Amino acid sequence: MEIIDCHLHFSSIQLFQNTAKKISKVNYSRLGLQKEFNQSNVIKGIGMGISETAPGKFPDADSVNPMTLDLEKSPSNLYTCLGINPVKIEFDQDEKELEDIDRAIQNNQVVGLKLYPGYYPYALTDAGYQQIFQLAEKYNLPVIIHCGDTFCNKGHLSYSHPLEVNKVAMQHRNVIFVMAHFGNPWVVDAAMVISNNPNVYADLSGFTIGSNKEISQSRSSQLLKNHIKTGMAYVGDYSKFLYGSDWPLVQMKPYISFIKELIPTKYHQQVFHENATKVFQKLI
Numbered sequence: 001m002e003i004i005d006c007h008l009h010f011s012s013i014q015l016f017q018n019t020a021k022k023i024s025k026v027n028y029s030r031l032g033l034q035k036e037f038n039q040s041n042v043i044k045g046i047g048m049g050i051s052e053t054a055p056g057k058f059p060d061a062d063s064v065n066p067m068t069l070d071l072e073k074s075p076s077n078l079y080t081c082l083g084i085n086p087v088k089i090e091f092d093q094d095e096k097e098l099e100d101i102d103r104a105i106q107n108n109q110v111v112g113l114k115l116y117p118g119y120y121p122y123a124l125t126d127a128g129y130q131q132i133f134q135l136a137e138k139y140n141l142p143v144i145i146h147c148g149d150t151f152c153n154k155g156h157l158s159y160s161h162p163l164e165v166n167k168v169a170m171q172h173r174n175v176i177f178v179m180a181h182f183g184n185p186w187v188v189d190a191a192m193v194i195s196n197n198p199n200v201y202a203d204l205s206g207f208t209i210g211s212n213k214e215i216s217q218s219r220s221s222q223l224l225k226n227h228i229k230t231g232m233a234y235v236g237d238y239s240k241f242l243y244g245s246d247w248p249l250v251q252m253k254p255y256i257s258f259i260k261e262l263i264p265t266k267y268h269q270q271v272f273h274e275n276a277t278k279v280f281q282k283l284i
């Protein structure tokens with residue numbers, strides 16, 4: 001099976017560098033990415049744009065829009081969702097930020113936009129984000145929204161709750177929204193929003209972090225697996241789920257095995273490949 005990884009990172013963020021080195025034991029580089037792609041038959045990946053102006057500063061109010069993949073030169077099978085810094089959009093009097101994002105969208109490798117509520121303390125209903133949703137509609141780009149747990153202890157958690165997505169999904173019916181991490185741990189809340197909105201999907205990245213060892217522990221946890229499967233059962237529609245890893249926070253091979261165990265075999269092709277080509281139309 002040829003896999004499309006809909007959620008990974010390829011940016012020079014200290015948090016990712018440290019996690020790759022100390023926890024997941026990932027070679028966080030262009031070479032390391034290509035090696036893991038080849039090992040697991042991942043034919044395409046989608047990187048979530050993110051940046052910081054000094055080590056450890058993310059979520060960084062000073063990051064330039066759009067945030068991109070700045071680790072190394074991207075391989076040709078790595079695509080980008082442009083990351084949005086809402087602080088700069090709020091003070092964008094002459095719409096320079098929006099023009100820069102619009103210009104970056106013209107690149108063929110750009111396949112979506114990425115928002116970080118919970119990290120940045122801005123609600124999805126904030127005026128600045130409405131301009132981003134208009135851009136998404138204009139160019140037919142999905143908007144990936146960080147949902148659920150924040151990978152730090154300074155999360156503004158009410159902003160990353162899945163119910164927040166319900167509000168904007170109803171206001172912008174022509175825009176596809178993807179809840180990252182299936183909103184974990186709020187998977188049942190996420191399931192409600194997904195089943196009630198035809199334009200809302202979820203990616204299955206980031207349920208666990210680490211190397212083969214930590215992922216093996218997650219694979220043997222019936223409690224964790226049932227927790228995720230309960231949310232999926234409520235949605236009852238595998239066309240709504242996209243495979244993603246959150247690399248470099250996990251090693252790809254064991255994480256793929258973990259996700260395969262959560263999904264009936266007959267839906268693997270859909271979740272690991274087909275759904276991605278429908279949601280990310282520029283991938284084709």
Ligand SMILES: [Zn+2]
Nearest residue numbers: 007009048246
């Ligand atoms: Zn991520």
